[in-house]
Structures are given as C-alpha cells and as structure tokens.
Amino acid sequence: xxxxxxxxxxxxxxxxxxxxxxxxxxxxxxxxxxxxxxxxxxxxxxxxxxxxxxxxxxxxxxxxxxxxxxxxxxxxxxxxxxxxxxxxxxxxxxxxxxxxxxxxxxxxxxxxxxxxxxxxxxxxxxxxxxxxxxxxxxxxxxxxxxxxxxxxxxxxxxxxxxxxxxxxxxxxxxxxxxxxxxxxxxxxxxxxxxxxxxxxxxxxxxxxxxxxxxxxxxxxxxxxxxxxxxxxxxxxxxxxxxxxxxxxxxxxxxxxxxxxxxxxxxxxxxxxxxxxxxxxxxxxxxxxxxxxxxxxxxxxxxxxxxxxxxxxxxxxxxxxxxxxxxxxxxxxxxxxxxxxxxxxxxxxxxxxxxx
Amino acid sequence: xxxxxxxxxxxxxxxxxxxxxxxxxxxxxxxxxxxxxxxxxxxxxxxxxxxxxxxxxxxxxxxxxxxxxxxxxxxxxxxxxxxxxxxxxxxxxxxxxxxxxxxxxxxxxxxxxxxxxxxxxxxxxxxxxxxxxxxxxxxxxxxxxxxxxxxxxxxxxxxxxxxxxxxxxxxxxxxxxxxxxxxxxxxxxxxxxxxxxxxxxxxxxxxxxxxxxxxxxxxxxxxxxxxxxxxxxxxxxxxxxxxxxxxxxxxxxxxxxxxxxxxxxxxxxxxxxxxxxxxxxxxxxxxxxxxxxxxxxxxxxxxxxxxxxxxxxxxxxxxxxxxxxxxxxxxxxxxxxxxxxxxxxxxxxxxxxxx
DNA sequence: AACCTCCCGGGCAACGCTTTCCGACAGCCT
DNA sequence: AGGCTGTCGGAAAGCGTTGCCCGGGAGGTT
Numbered sequence: 001x002x003x004x005x006x007x008x009x010x011x012x013x014x015x016x017x018x019x020x021x022x023x024x025x026x027x028x029x030x031x032x033x034x035x036x037x038x039x040x041x042x043x044x045x046x047x048x049x050x051x052x053x054x055x056x057x058x059x060x061x062x063x064x065x066x067x068x069x070x071x072x073x074x075x076x077x078x079x080x081x082x083x084x085x086x087x088x089x090x091x092x093x094x095x096x097x098x099x100x101x102x103x104x105x106x107x108x109x110x111x112x113x114x115x116x117x118x119x120x121x122x123x124x125x126x127x128x129x130x131x132x133x134x135x136x137x138x139x140x141x142x143x144x145x146x147x148x149x150x151x152x153x154x155x156x157x158x159x160x161x162x163x164x165x166x167x168x169x170x171x172x173x174x175x176x177x178x179x180x181x182x183x184x185x186x187x188x189x190x191x192x193x194x195x196x197x198x199x200x201x202x203x204x205x206x207x208x209x210x211x212x213x214x215x216x217x218x219x220x221x222x223x224x225x226x227x228x229x230x231x232x233x234x235x236x237x238x239x240x241x242x243x244x245x246x247x248x249x250x251x252x253x254x255x256x257x258x259x260x261x262x263x264x265x266x267x268x269x270x271x272x273x274x275x276x277x278x279x280x281x282x283x284x285x286x287x288x289x290x291x292x293x294x295x296x297x298x299x300x301x302x303x304x305x306x307x308x309x310x311x312x313x314x315x316x317x318x319x320x321x322x323x324x325x326x327x328x329x330x331x332x333x334x335x336x337x338x339x340x341x342x343x344x345x346x347x348x349x350x351x352x353x354x355x
Numbered sequence: 356x357x358x359x360x361x362x363x364x365x366x367x368x369x370x371x372x373x374x375x376x377x378x379x380x381x382x383x384x385x386x387x388x389x390x391x392x393x394x395x396x397x398x399x400x401x402x403x404x405x406x407x408x409x410x411x412x413x414x415x416x417x418x419x420x421x422x423x424x425x426x427x428x429x430x431x432x433x434x435x436x437x438x439x440x441x442x443x444x445x446x447x448x449x450x451x452x453x454x455x456x457x458x459x460x461x462x463x464x465x466x467x468x469x470x471x472x473x474x475x476x477x478x479x480x481x482x483x484x485x486x487x488x489x490x491x492x493x494x495x496x497x498x499x500x501x502x503x504x505x506x507x508x509x510x511x512x513x514x515x516x517x518x519x520x521x522x523x524x525x526x527x528x529x530x531x532x533x534x535x536x537x538x539x540x541x542x543x544x545x546x547x548x549x550x551x552x553x554x555x556x557x558x559x560x561x562x563x564x565x566x567x568x569x570x571x572x573x574x575x576x577x578x579x580x581x582x583x584x585x586x587x588x589x590x591x592x593x594x595x596x597x598x599x600x601x602x603x604x605x606x607x608x609x610x611x612x613x614x615x616x617x618x619x620x621x622x623x624x625x626x627x628x629x630x631x632x633x634x635x636x637x638x639x640x641x642x643x644x645x646x647x648x649x650x651x652x653x654x655x656x657x658x659x660x661x662x663x664x665x666x667x668x669x670x671x672x673x674x675x676x677x678x679x680x681x682x683x684x685x686x687x688x689x690x691x692x693x694x695x696x697x698x699x700x701x702x703x704x705x706x707x708x709x710x
Numbered sequence: 711a712a713c714c715t716c717c718c719g720g721g722c723a724a725c726g727c728t729t730t731c732c733g734a735c736a737g738c739c740t
Numbered sequence: 741a742g743g744c745t746g747t748c749g750g751a752a753a754g755c756g757t758t759g760c761c762c763g764g765g766a767g768g769t770t
Contacts, residue, residue, distance in 0.1 A: 010756095012755090012756055012757085013756065013757065014756075014757095024756095024757085024758095025758085025759080028757070028758060028759090029758095029759095032757080032758080034758085034759085036759095057756085057757080058755090058756055058757070059757095060755095060756080060757090061755075061756035061757040061758090062756080062757055062758075063757090064755090064756085064757075064758095065756080065757040065758045065759085066757080066758070
C-alpha cells in the first residue's frame with residue numbers, strides 16, 4: 001500500500017501548491033531557489049501557504065532529484081580527542097558557511113573501520129568527504145581505501161584529506177617533520193642534550209613524521225638519542241602515561257622528553273609526577289599541537305602551535321574549490337611555543353636525570 | 356533534460372537489476388533487506404552483479420521512499436568543549452549500534468541559533484533529534500523551540516533532550532542540583548566554611564541548578580555565602596579565568612572556590628596561579644563534570660563525576676524505544692570525587708584567604 | 711495590423727528507491 | 741483430475757523534489 005496520507009507526515013510541496021492554488025513548479029521555484037522569476041502575486045501566495053502549513057522542504061528528496069546531498073561527511077579517529085574536535089570545529093564553520101550539513105563518523109583509530117565507514121558513507125552521496133589524519137604506513141587497507149575514494153570521486157563527490165599527504169587527493173598537510181625538527185633544534189639551543197622520545201604508534205604516519213623530525217633536529221644540534229630512549233605508544237593520554245613509565249623503567253639519563261603530541265605529554269607528566277620527578281626542575285618536557293584545553297596544565301607545555309581549526313576549514317574550502325585536474329596540496333606549518341616546561345638549561349647546570 | 360546517464364554517476368539499482376537479468380523489485384529485495392525471500396539462484400545473481408558494478412545504495416532515495424532518513428541529528432553548543440564532545444561520543448556509539456548516521460550542528464550557546472538549526476534540521480527528516488543542554492531560563496525562543504520540536508514529532512520524528520528536564524519531550528536529565536549539594540556538603544565536612552561560587556551564566560539552566568545546589572549544600576552545612584562571593588561568567592575556560600579575576604578584585608576571605616564546571620575551574624586555577632596563590636595550600640577549588648582531558652591538572656580537581664558518554668547513549672536509546680504517550684525522563688546522578696584540590700582542612704588550621 | 715520576442719505558469723518526466731498487487735507455477739490434499 | 745494453498749518474480753504506483761518544455765499573453769517593432 002502506498003504510504004497513506006496519514007496525519008503523521010510532513011506537508012509537502014504539493015500541499016503547498018494546492019493551498020496556494022499554483023502549480024508544483026511555481027511553488028518549487030518560489031521556495032527552493034531557482035533562476036526563474038515568479039510574479040510577485042504568485043510568490044506571495046506561495047509564501048503565505050508555506051507559512052500556514054509550516055512547510056519544510058524534504059532535503060532527501062532534493063538530494064535524489066539533484067543527485068547529491070548537501071552535506072559534508074567528516075571522518076575522525078576520536079571526537080573526544082581535542083585534536084580532532086578542534087579540526088571538526090573548523091569543518092563545521094566552513095560547512096555552515098557553504099550551507100552544508102556535517103555528518104561525523106568515528107573510526108576509533110582503526111584503518112579497517114575507517115574503510116568500512118567510507119564505504120558506508122558513499123551511500124549518502126555527500127558533496128564532500130573529509131578524512132582526518134589516520135594514514136598508516138604500509139597500510140594493507142590503503143589501496144582499498146584509495147579505490148573506494150576514487151569511486152566516490154568518480155561519482156561526482158570530492159575528497160579532502162587532513163594531515164598527511166601521499167594519497168592522490170586534495171590534502172591539507174601538516175608540516176610535522178619540519179616543525180618537530182625546529183622544536184628539537186630550539187631545545188638544543190636552550191641547552192638540552194639528553195633527549196628521550198615518546199614516539200606515538202609506529203604505524204601512524206603523523207607519529208613517524210614527528211619522531212623523524214625530532215631526531216633530525218636533535219642530530220643537527222649535535223646531540224644523539226640512544227635507541228632505548230625512543231618509546232612508542234598510543235597517541236593518547238594513557239599511551240603517554242604508559243610510555244613514560246617504560247622510560248622510567250629503563251633508567252636512562254634524560255634531560256628532556258619530547259612527546260609526539262600534547263595529549264601524550266600530559267599523560268607522561270602525570271606519570272612522572274607520580275614518580276616524584278620535579279618538572280621542569282628535574283625533567284623538561286615538550287609536546288605538539290598546542291591543544292587549547294591543555295594550555296593550563298602546570299608547568300605550561302612547550303609545544304608546536306598548529307592552526308587546527310583552520311586545517312578543517314581549509315579542507316572544506318579546498319574540496320569546494322576543486323576544479324578537477326591535479327590534486328592540490330596545502331602545507332601548513334607550526335609555530336614553536338616555548339613555555340615553562342622547558343626552561344633554558346643553566347650554563348654549567350647540574351646533571352638532570354629521570355632515574 | 357533528464358540528468359544524462361553520464362559516466363560520472365553512481366550505478367543504480369536499475370543497473371544492477373539489468374546486469375543480473377532480474378527485476379528491480381528482486382534486486383531491491385536482495386540488496387536492501389526485506390521480509391520477502393528470494394530464491395538462491397536469483398539472490399546470487401544479484402549479489403554478483405552488485406559487486407561487479409560496485410553498487411552502493413543511495414540513502415537519500417531510500418529516505419524519500421521510506422519517509423525518513425536513517426540519521427540522528429545532534430545539536431551541541433560547542434564541539435570543542437569536552438563536555439559536549441564526550442556526550443557526542445556516546446551518541447555516536449548508540450547510533451552506530453542502531454545503524455544510524457549522526458549529523459552534528461553547533462549552536463554556539465545561542466538559543467536563537469539553536470532554534471534556527473532545529474528548523475533547518477527538520478528538513479533532513481532525521482529519525483531522532485538530540486538536543487544537548489542549552490536550555491535557558493525565560494528563554495523567549497523556548498516556546499518557538501517547543502513548537503518546532505512538536506512539529507518535528509508530529510511528522511514522525513523523535514526528540515530527546517540531554518541535561519535539563521522541563522520541556523515535554525524525552526529527557527536524560529542530570530541531577531545537577533542534588534550532586535552540587537552533595538559536593539558542597541562534603542566540602543563542609545572536610546572543614547571548609549568560607550565559600551565562593553563561580554556560577555556560570557545566569558540564564559543557563561544547568562548553571563543555575565548547580566549554583567542552587569551548592570548554596571543549599573553550604574547552607575545545610577551551616578555555612579553562608581555572601582552575595583559578593585557569587586560571581587557569574589561564561590561556562591568556559593575564559594569565563595572561569597575572568598570570574599576568578601573578579602573574585603580576587605573583591606578581596607574576600609575565601610577558603611574554597613566552587614566552579615560550575617571543570618572547564619571554568621581550570622580557567623580559574625590559571626588566574627589564581629598567576630596571582631601567586633598556592634593551591635591547595637592557600638585556596639581550595641572544586642569543579643563539576645569530571646572531564647577526562649582535565650584529570651591531569653595539578654592539583655587534581657575535586658569534582659562531580661558525570662557519566663557523560665552514557666548520557667548521550669541513553670538519549671538515543673530513549674528516543675529509539677519511544678512508544679508514544681507520556682515523555683520519559685531519566686534522571687542521572689553524579690558521583691563526588693574528592694582529589695588533591697580540596698584537602699581536609701586541619702582542625703585549627705590558619706585562616707586562608709584569596710587576598 | 712501582422713509578426714516576433716520575451717516572460718512566466720503549468721505539465722510532466724525524471725531522480726533512485728520501496729512496496730503493493732498480480733499472476734505463474736509448484737506441491738499437496740481429496 | 742480438480743482445487744487449494746503457498747512461494748516468489750515482475751509490473752507499476754508511489755515517495756517529494758527539480759528542471760525541461762510548451763504555450764498563452766503582453767509588449768515591441770516594422
């Protein structure tokens with residue numbers, strides 16, 4: 001049975017047209033934008049009828065008629081992580097500006113899940129698909145992801161990636177390596193020599209880039225990081241906490257700890273504090289991202305400021321502007337922010353150590 | 356001209372049916388669930404054809420055919436605020452479980468904008484609309500919001516509110532008042548007598564409830580809060596920072612500051628620290644929410660633990676279960692968590708003051 | 711006055727799907 | 741053998757829009 005015209009269903013354009021005594025086409029032209037002009041008398045009648053019925057156009061129907069839905073699909077690893085929620089805020093801002101609605105999906109940092117989500121999202125025919133930074137190295141699913149994304153594009157959608165370049169799509173890339181290197185150099189300048197790294201997960205490209213940058217900067221400063229002082233762990237608060245614990249267990253001589261991001265740094269600080277280590281008195285620490293919510297930790301964290309919100313905005317802008325042709329890559333740099341957690345080392349200061 | 360069958364368009368069910376040599380109806384039954392059985396031979400042919408064409412059903416089309424789109428629309432004040440992003444995480448979890456996609460909109464804490472968003476969202480015909488806590492008192496737009504929500508429900512949608520009861524819809528309410536009162540009582544028990552409140556914005560219901568609870572708990576403990584020691588400010592980090600500044604300016608004798616939420620508490624701590632006030636040595640402080648990201652601040656914050664993620668999950672569950680009839684209200688309590696920021700006051704300890 | 715343009719409503723065919731209804735056929739009972 | 745029931749594929753009528761095409765009337769030109 002065709003869905004009965006039961007009272008529990010929204011008024012449609014047909015209802016409005018009938019109420020206004022005009023044709024469907026005219027009602028559509030008045031209510032849902034069109035090039036065509038409609039005489040004022042008609043226009044008014046339609047508007048009045050629409051208001052009287054409390055008409056609200058059905059976007060799904062517009063989407064099927066138009067071929068694409070007016071939405072941006074955003075995929076993040078974890079909306080609870082301020083890194084992602086800040087980027088998401090930028091996506092919202094840009095999307096609102098372009099009159100697009102935003103759907104969010106959470107991949108839980110699992111590439112297979114991300115792939116499944118993209119397959120799933122394709123069904124919504126969003127105008128834009130924004131994937132935020134969870135590219136992995138040697139990712140077996142990367143090929144399938146690329147295939148899926150390409151299918152999406154070939155159907156008229158647009159893809160924008162945030163955080164890693166490398167895939168053949170529009171990308172807003174973070175200069176992780178460069179910024180990390182600059183931070184490390186700066187710390188060397190401040191007098192630090194004995195470094196340890198809390199490196200983030202080995203497979204995660206962002207984490208690798210940052211570590212590589214740290215190591216390069218340290219080396220450029222003439223210092224060296226023993227292999228045992230590089231500890232991997234999840235990109236989370238608990239990951240930082242655990243990695244810090246492992247570092248303590250190894251009883252190395254360390255002046256300063258470079259975490260792969262602020263969230264890990266904060267976790268590590270919690271662990272060091274538990275161990276009774278004075279920061280920055282006994283141990284310095286730095287992070288990456290300059291997460292807003294974490295700006296008030298003590299000691300305040302030396303870090304790399306990244307315009308996260310702008311990353312999200314730019315991704316949407318890029319996808320909207322897309323003309324076709326070669327994918328565009330926008331590279332965004334970070335700004336070193338030195339705070340209390342890494343004071344200058346006194347000229348001939350006494351040795352610092354975690355042990 | 357009917358949109359040409361240009362190559363840049365996704366394969367449709369018709370394509371699959373043709374490829375498989377079956378009817379549209381059969382293809383639909385196989386691919387997009389239906390009660391009706393399809394003989395295995397046919398079923399297989401359809402599946403093979405779908406795979407070969409890389410078919411992906413158009414959800415917009417399903418939505419218009421079915422009358423409602425498979426989505427949850429979530430409205431939050433600020434996705435960057437961990438309070439909201441944690442609730443959002445719960446909504447995602449529940450939605451994923453029910454195979455619904457989630458759209459998010461950000462109201463920027465502005466009731467008019469929230470109203471506009473709800474009007475806008477109605478067009479999407481989501482199955483569920485979840486509004487997270489920004490009810491205001493005497494809100495002039497509240498009536499219009501109610502009207503709009505009722506229209507949405509009368510069209511077959513479901514509404515769930517998180518955080519404040521009072522509107523005639525399914526609600527997951529937080530026992531702000533009760534928990535705040537319990538926290539205040541606890542602090543009295545710990546020996547605190549001279550309280551100050553950083554109260555959040557006057558218009559915001561959540562803020563009012565918490566303040567009222569604090570005051571009640573303090574009074575019940577036999578203490579009293581002078582009017583000058585209740586300072587309002589935005590529910591944000593900067594709001595807390597500013598309110599703390601104002602408190603200092605008033606030069607009151609205060610032992611402990613109760614902030615309306617953790618985010619404000621952290622802002623306030625930053626301000627107090629700048630003023631050189633030792634915490635908890637000279638001043639104790641407590642918050643509300645037990646935000647995960649803020650668990651590592653020093654001193655660790657006494658607060659009320661609220662199952663934020665579960666709030667979001669329950670809201671979706673409520674809306675899904677909805678049978679009609681009276682709106683259901685679930686009340687969720689908080690758990691007092693005493694940490695370093697409010698140590699017991701020594702029996703005859705010396706006086707503490709902010710000035 | 712005849713003709714040509716515009717202008718602007720209306721009709722109607724898409725868009726991609728779901729669901730009802732119909733009818734062909736097979737199996738079973740009497 | 742005849743009739744009945746049950747199963748399952750196909751045709752077609754929706755769902756709520758948009759956008760092409762048509763045609764009637766007003767106004768301008770020669």
